Amino acid sequence: MFGLETDIFLLLSFCLLAACAFEFINGFHDTANAVATVIYTNSLKPTQAVVWSGLINFVGVVTGGVGVGMSIVNLLPVELLIDQNVYHSIAMVLALLFSAIIWNFGTWYFGIPASSSHTLIGAILGVGLGYALLPDNATGVAAVNWDKAKEIFYALFLSPLVGFSLAVILMFTLRRVLNKDIRKQIFDEPKKNEEPPFWVRAILITTCTLVSFFHGRNDGQKGIGLVMLILIGILPAYFAINNTIDFDKIKPDLSTISEKVALIDTTKVSDVEKVRINDIKASVGFLNSLADSNKVSKANALDARKALLTISGNAKKLVEDPDVILSAADKTALKAAAVQEEKGIRKYTDHAPMWVVLMISLSLGLGTMIGWKRIVVTVGEKIGKSHLTYAQGASAELVAATTIGLASWFKLPVSTTHSLSSGIAGTMVASKGIKNLQSGTIKNIALAWVLTLPVAIILSATLFLFFRWLL
Numbered sequence: 001m002f003g004l005e006t007d008i009f010l011l012l013s014f015c016l017l018a019a020c021a022f023e024f025i026n027g028f029h030d031t032a033n034a035v036a037t038v039i040y041t042n043s044l045k046p047t048q049a050v051v052w053s054g055l056i057n058f059v060g061v062v063t064g065g066v067g068v069g070m071s072i073v074n075l076l077p078v079e080l081l082i083d084q085n086v087y088h089s090i091a092m093v094l095a096l097l098f099s100a101i102i103w104n105f106g107t108w109y110f111g112i113p114a115s116s117s118h119t120l121i122g123a124i125l126g127v128g129l130g131y132a133l134l135p136d137n138a139t140g141v142a143a144v145n146w147d148k149a150k151e152i153f154y155a156l157f158l159s160p161l162v163g164f165s166l167a168v169i170l171m172f173t174l175r176r177v178l179n180k181d182i183r184k185q186i187f188d189e190p191k192k193n194e195e196p197p198f199w200v201r202a203i204l205i206t207t208c209t210l211v212s213f214f215h216g217r218n219d220g221q222k223g224i225g226l227v228m229l230i231l232i233g234i235l236p237a238y239f240a241i242n243n244t245i246d247f248d249k250i251k252p253d254l255s256t257i258s259e260k261v262a263l264i265d266t267t268k269v270s271d272v273e274k275v276r277i278n279d280i281k282a283s284v285g286f287l288n289s290l291a292d293s294n295k296v297s298k299a300n301a302l303d304a305r306k307a308l309l310t311i312s313g314n315a316k317k318l319v320e321d322p323d324v325i326l327s328a329a330d331k332t333a334l335k336a337a338a339v340q341e342e343k344g345i346r347k348y349t350d351h352a353p354m355w356v357v358l359m360i361s362l363s364l365g366l367g368t369m370i371g372w373k374r375i376v377v378t379v380g381e382k383i384g385k386s387h388l389t390y391a392q393g394a395s396a397e398l399v400a401a402t403t404i405g406l407a408s409w410f411k412l413p414v415s416t417t418h419s420l421s422s423g424i425a426g427t428m429v430a431s432k433g434i435k436n437l438q439s440g441t442i443k444n445i446a447l448a449w450v451l452t453l454p455v456a457i458i459l460s461a462t463l464f465l466f467f468r469w470l471l
Contacts (some may be wrong), residue, residue, distance in 0.1 A: 027367020060216020069225025126460025
C-alpha cells in the first residue's frame with residue numbers, strides 16, 4: 001500500500017491502531033462526564049445513556065470539521081512535519097501516542113477525571129521541545145509554535161473557571177426565577193430508582209445530548225488531528241496537502257495575498273517583518289509555479305505544504321503587528337486569503353479524508369459504550385457530599401455544552417472533563433456552600449489538572465529523543 005516498505009507499513013498500521021486506541025480511551029474517559037448526570041438522576045438507565053451518548057458523539061465527530069484538529073497539528077514546528085526522513089516522523093508519532101495513552105489510561109484506572117485534551121497537547125508540546133533539544137536543531141525552543149500554544153493554554157485554563165462560575169450563577173438564577181413547586185421538584189434529591197417528571201427528564205436528556213454532541217465535535221477533532229499528524233509525517237506525498245481540490249483554484253487567493261502584501265510600506269517596518277514579507281513573496285512565487293497544474297505532484301507535496309504554512313504564519317504576524325500599516329479592509333482580506341483556518345489557502349493544508357473521520361468517530365463512540373463506569377462514579381458520587389439533584393445535573397451539563405460549543409466555534413480545544421467537573425462543583429457550592437465538596441476528590445482532580453501538562457510534556461520529550469536515537 002502507498003508503495004511503502006514492509007517495516008514502514010507495519011509501523012504505520014501500528015500507529016493508526018494506537019491513535020484509535022487513544023480515541024477509544026478518550027471515549028470512556030471523557031464521555032463518562034456526559035452520562036453521569038442522567039444516570040445519577042435516573043433519567044436514563046446506564047446502558048441507554050452510554051449507547052445514546054456514543055451515537056451522538058459519532059454524529060458530532062462526523063459533522064465537526066477539522067479546525068480544532070488542525071490547531072493541534074499546527075503546534076508542531078513546520079520542519080518536524082516536513083522531515084524527509086520517515087523514521088524521524090515515526091519517532092514523533094510514537095512519542096505522541098505512547099505518552100498520551102499512558103497518562104490517559106493511568107488516570108482512568110484510578111477513576112480521576114483528567115483531561116485528554118491536556119494530555120494530547122502536552123504530548124505535542126513535548127515532541128516540539130524534544131525536537132528543540134536535538135543537537136542539529138539551530139532554532140532551539142523557537143521551533144515550538146508558542147503563540148498557538150499560548151492560545152490553546154488559555155482555553156484549557158479558563159474552561160474550568162468558566163464552568164464553575166456559570167454553574168453557580170445559573171443555580172442562583174433558577175432558585176430566584178422558578179416558583180416554589182417547581183423549585184421543590186428540581187432541587188430536592190431524586191428518589192432512589194424513580195424517574196424524574198417527564199419535563200425534567202426531557203431537559204436532562206437534552207443536556208446530555210448536547211454535551212455528547214459538542215464533545216464529539218471538539219475532542220473527536222483532536223483524534224482526527226492526531227491521525228493527520230501520522231499520515232502527514234509518514235505519507236507526506238499523499239496527505240501533506242488536500243489533493244481533492246484542484247490546485248489551480250488557489251490563484252485568486254495568491255493574487256490577493258500578493259496584492260495586500262505589496263501595499264505594506266517596507267520603509268516603516270522592522271527587519272524581521274521585511275524577512276516575513278520576502279518569505280511570503282518567495283512562497284507565493286513557488287506556489288504560482290505549481291498552480292498551473294490541477295494537482296500537485298507527490299514530489300512537490302511537502303514543499304507546497306511548507307510554502308502554504310510559511311505564508312499563513314507570516315501573514316498572521318504581519319496582520320497582528322501594529323507597525324504594519326494596512327487598512328482594516330486590507331487586513332481582513334489578507335486574513336481571509338492566508339490565515340483563516342479551513343479557508344483560503346489553508347483549505348489545502350487543513351483537511352482530513354472521510355475514512356479518517358469515520359475511523360475516529362467509531363473509536364470514540366465505541367469507547368463511550370464500554371469503559372465509562374469508573375469516571376461516572378467519581379463525577380456522580382465523589383465531587384459533592386450530597387446526591388446530584390435534577391437542577392444540578394441540568395445546570396452542569398448546560399454549562400459544559402455551552403463552553404465546549406463555543407470553544408469548537410472558535411476552533412480551540414477545550415477540556416470536557418474539567419468543564420463538566422467544575423460545573424458540578426459549582427452547583428454543589430451554590431446549593432450548600434463550599435463545605436458540600438469532597439475535598440479529597442477535588443484535590444485529586446486539581447492535582448491531575450496541574451500535573452497533566454508537565455508530565456505529558458516531559459514523558460513525550462523523553463520518548464521522542466529515545467525513539468529518534470533508536471530509529
